[in-house]
Amino acid sequence: MLLNIKNLHVAINGKEILKGLNLQVNEGEIHAIMGPNGTGKSTLAAAITGREGYEITKGEIIYKGQVINDWTADKRANEGVFLSFQYPVEIPGVSMTNFMRTALNAKREYLGKPQMKAGEFLKLMEEKKKLVEITAKLTNRSVNEGFSGGEKKKNEIFQMAMLEPTLAILDETDSGLDIDALKVVAKGVNELKSNENAFVVITHYQRLLDYIVPDFVHVMYGGRIVKSGGKGLALELEDQGYEWVKEKFGEE
Amino acid sequence: MEDKLSQNKILEDVTGSDYKYGFVSDIENDAAPMGLTEDTIRFISKKKEEPEWLLEFRLKAYRHWLTMEEPDWALIDYPAINYQDIIYYSAPKKKKELAGLDEVDPELLDTFNKLGIPLEEQKILAGVAVDAVIDSVSVKTTFKETLSKHGIIFSSFSDAVKDHPELVKKYLASIVPYTDNYFAALNSAVFSDGSFVYIPKGVRCPIELSTYFRINAANTGQFERTLIVADDDSYVSYLEGCTAPMRDENQLHAAIVEIIVMDNAEVKYSTVQNWYPGNKEGKGGVYNFVTKRAACKGVNSKVSWTQVETGSAITWKYPGCVLMGDNSVGEFYSVAVTNNYQQADTGTKMIHIGKNTKSTIISKGISAGKSNNSYRGLVRVSKKAEGTRNFSQCDSLLLGDKCGAHTFPYIQTSNDSAIVEHEATTSKISEDQLFYCLQRGIDAEKAIGLIVNGYAKEVLNKLPMEFAVEARKLLEITLEGSVG
Ligand SMILES: Nc1ncnc2c1ncn2[C@@H]1O[C@H](COP(=O)(O)OP(=O)(O)OP(=O)(O)O)[C@@H](O)[C@H]1O
Numbered sequence: 001m002l003l004n005i006k007n008l009h010v011a012i013n014g015k016e017i018l019k020g021l022n023l024q025v026n027e028g029e030i031h032a033i034m035g036p037n038g039t040g041k042s043t044l045a046a047a048i049t050g051r052e053g054y055e056i057t058k059g060e061i062i063y064k065g066q067v068i069n070d071w072t073a074d075k076r077a078n079e080g081v082f083l084s085f086q087y088p089v090e091i092p093g094v095s096m097t098n099f100m101r102t103a104l105n106a107k108r109e110y111l112g113k114p115q116m117k118a119g120e121f122l123k124l125m126e127e128k129k130k131l132v133e134i135t136a137k138l139t140n141r142s143v144n145e146g147f148s149g150g151e152k153k154k155n156e157i158f159q160m161a162m163l164e165p166t167l168a169i170l171d172e173t174d175s176g177l178d179i180d181a182l183k184v185v186a187k188g189v190n191e192l193k194s195n196e197n198a199f200v201v202i203t204h205y206q207r208l209l210d211y212i213v214p215d216f217v218h219v220m221y222g223g224r225i226v227k228s229g230g231k232g233l234a235l236e237l238e239d240q241g242y243e244w245v246k247e248k249f250g251e252e
Numbered sequence: 253m254e255d256k257l258s259q260n261k262i263l264e265d266v267t268g269s270d271y272k273y274g275f276v277s278d279i280e281n282d283a284a285p286m287g288l289t290e291d292t293i294r295f296i297s298k299k300k301e302e303p304e305w306l307l308e309f310r311l312k313a314y315r316h317w318l319t320m321e322e323p324d325w326a327l328i329d330y331p332a333i334n335y336q337d338i339i340y341y342s343a344p345k346k347k348k349e350l351a352g353l354d355e356v357d358p359e360l361l362d363t364f365n366k367l368g369i370p371l372e373e374q375k376i377l378a379g380v381a382v383d384a385v386i387d388s389v390s391v392k393t394t395f396k397e398t399l400s401k402h403g404i405i406f407s408s409f410s411d412a413v414k415d416h417p418e419l420v421k422k423y424l425a426s427i428v429p430y431t432d433n434y435f436a437a438l439n440s441a442v443f444s445d446g447s448f449v450y451i452p453k454g455v456r457c458p459i460e461l462s463t464y465f466r467i468n469a470a471n472t473g474q475f476e477r478t479l480i481v482a483d484d485d486s487y488v489s490y491l492e493g494c495t496a497p498m499r500d501e502n503q504l505h506a507a508i509v510e511i512i513v514m515d516n517a518e519v520k521y522s523t524v525q526n527w528y529p530g531n532k533e534g535k536g537g538v539y540n541f542v543t544k545r546a547a548c549k550g551v552n553s554k555v556s557w558t559q560v561e562t563g564s565a566i567t568w569k570y571p572g573c574v575l576m577g578d579n580s581v582g583e584f585y586s587v588a589v590t591n592n593y594q595q596a597d598t599g600t601k602m603i604h605i606g607k608n609t610k611s612t613i614i615s616k617g618i619s620a621g622k623s624n625n626s627y628r629g630l631v632r633v634s635k636k637a638e639g640t641r642n643f644s645q646c647d648s649l650l651l652g653d654k655c656g657a658h659t660f661p662y663i664q665t666s667n668d669s670a671i672v673e674h675e676a677t678t679s680k681i682s683e684d685q686l687f688y689c690l691q692r693g694i695d696a697e698k699a700i701g702l703i704v705n706g707y708a709k710e711v712l713n714k715l716p717m718e719f720a721v722e723a724r725k726l727l728e729i730t731l732e733g734s735v736g
């Protein structure tokens with residue numbers, strides 16, 4: 001099993017947001033997580049990726065058989081955990097190329113591999129840029145600076161393609177995308193998908209799941225996963241909304 | 253190593269038993285006795301075999317200095333300096349003259365290696381003329397021939413006094429008179445050595461001129477003096493960088509740089525300042541009180557100051573431009589980083605006198621630890637300066653919440669046609685940016701380096717290529733341990 005989350009409780013500033021969440025993800029699987037606003041989906045992503053301020057008060061995150069509760073965020077990243085951010089941040093003055101090279105070489109250093117040669121790196125960039133259909137203009141600019149909403153999301157997928165993670169979490173990568181961009185994102189995921197890696201896709205829309213077909217769909221509510229099922233569950237949610245969830249599990 | 257031992261021995265000899273017998277005029281001595289009197293000045297001047305007029309200049313400066321008070325308006329705080337507790341002159345023995353760069357102090361070379369730019373490689377790759385000033389006396393000058401072919405003078409200040417006294421006499425203290433300020437007066441009295449540059453009419457200096465300074469002997473103040481003259485239609489890019497090894501005692505450094513720019517001439521002056529900043533507890537470190545000023549005397553003349561300030565316990569430095577010639581241009585690009593207990597009060601003065609003069613100020617302050625970082629700038633437009641333009645941008649970046657950033661922009665305009673714009677921002681390194689980097693596998697220290705370098709990019713880009721690389725590394729090294 002790639003990821004095993006057991007009875008996870010996470011608090012921010014002493015306020016409990018995740019309240020006993022369980023999730024199991026095997027290699028080769030795609031999981032979709034859906035649920036109303038403010039139920040803790042991004043909090044889960046932050047907890048898995050080791051963001052500071054997200055305190056695990058109870059439970060375990062087991063990744064590749066190891067409890068990673070205490071691992072730093074960069075260690076998790078270098079071990080293959082990737083997050084496509086819901087709100088990618090701008091880093092003025094740092095070119096995408098420089099940023100990606102630093103990231104890639106940090107991972108290689110962590111794995112005890114030699115630094116990638118400049119030529120090899122540029123070739124890899126070209127290849128991956130084509131995959132996600134982003135232009136040279138974007139990679140010459142500073143990280144996310146002045147990127148449109150859609151460009152930022154595509155840029156996340158570009159980085160994912162470059163870093164080839166084992167566990168990729170996509171937090172609303174589809175939000176704000178036009179249909180063509182959505183297809184690009186899906187293409188990025190489908191090309192990377194293998195028997196050795198897994199995807200956790202957080203989304204509000206069933207539409208994305210037409211392109212990235214999930215093996216499991218989970219409904220999150222009140223800091224817990226309250227229902228899991230197959231692809232059909234997403235359609236059901238699209239149809240009926242979350243009223244029934246709220247009725248069944250109570251208004252928070 | 254041996255060098256240092258013998259120097260320490262000399263210092264001990266001088267500061268120990270001999271001192272109670274008063275002034276030691278023994279010419280074999282390589283260090284002045286501790287303290288500052290007219291005799292100290294005579295010793296220095298004699299040691300350097302200076303002409304009478306220069307000794308007179310020093311003495312006048314000294315007598316004036318005695319009437320002055322140490323300034324206290326800057327936002328810096330340090331224990332009182334005992335000016336009698338300093339050795340004002342020391343020189344390595346003559347026999348130590350170096351045959352090649354490989355004979356330069358290994359500690360110095362090591363620092364360059366850490367910065368990724370070995371001195372030798374830099375020399376070869378970039379064709380940089382290197383004039384390494386180690387402990388007050390020039391020990392190595394290269395590329396002299398290339399330069400002399402163009403009639404360019406680039407030498408130690410002492411040599412210039414001997415070889416080109418008329419030029420030195422004409423321009424010395426013409427921009428920074430000894431009456432200018434307390435530290436300028438002190439420097440004028442006791443300056444040890446430095447560089448002299450003269451670019452003749454119509455000559456574009458074909459190589460970047462570079463000088464490396466460092467402090468070496470304990471208790472030895474450094475009083476460098478640099479004079480750059482760019483005659484009509486000439487151009488030069490001058491680089492100055494300094495690194496100092498770990499040192500436990502405070503060291504006083506009071507330099508003067510004067511630049512004179514004639515009609516249609518341009519001077520680019522770049523510095524990377526990396527004096528020992530003291531340890532993590534704020535103990536030790538260099539006190540750096542510097543007066544740098546350029547006069548754009550000619551029409552269409554131009555001066556750019558680019559500085560990367562990472563070192564020193566105390567930095568007090570305001571490179572300025574006096575824009576006298578019509579259409580002259582002054583620029584100031586600065587990155588000042590402070591960490592731990594460092595204090596920096598730095599900025600610029602742009603004095604607009606000629607018509608249609610333009611100035612640009614870009615200042616990027618970065619504070620970490622418990623440090624204090626202030627920008628202090630003056631833009632003055634005189635009555636006759638029609639059509640003046642100034643743009644200032646002063647940004648501060650805070651790492652952590654125990655450090656301080658301050659901005660003191662002074663604007664004085666006596667001409668209504670002047671357009672003076674000032675922008676200032678203060679930001680914190682955002683937790684979002686940091687996490688974004690961490691999530692991509694970049695550790696916190698590298699991430700800070702990356703973000704800070706991005707923030708300072710506008711200024712770093714103004715540095716000559718090979719210097720920019722060194723400066724970027726320096727920013728990262730300086731901020732090591734500032735997160736945690
Ligand atoms: N830094 C914080 N301090 C306090 N509360 C927070 C903080 N961050 C998130 N929360 C709260 O935690 C809850 C879960 O937020 P989270 O961002 O995980 O929701 P989400 O499911 O991703 O919502 P959305 O669908 O809108 O993206 C919300 O009530 C939110 O207000």
Ligand SMILES: [Mg+2]
Pocket residue numbers: 041042043086171
């Ligand atoms: Mg969210």
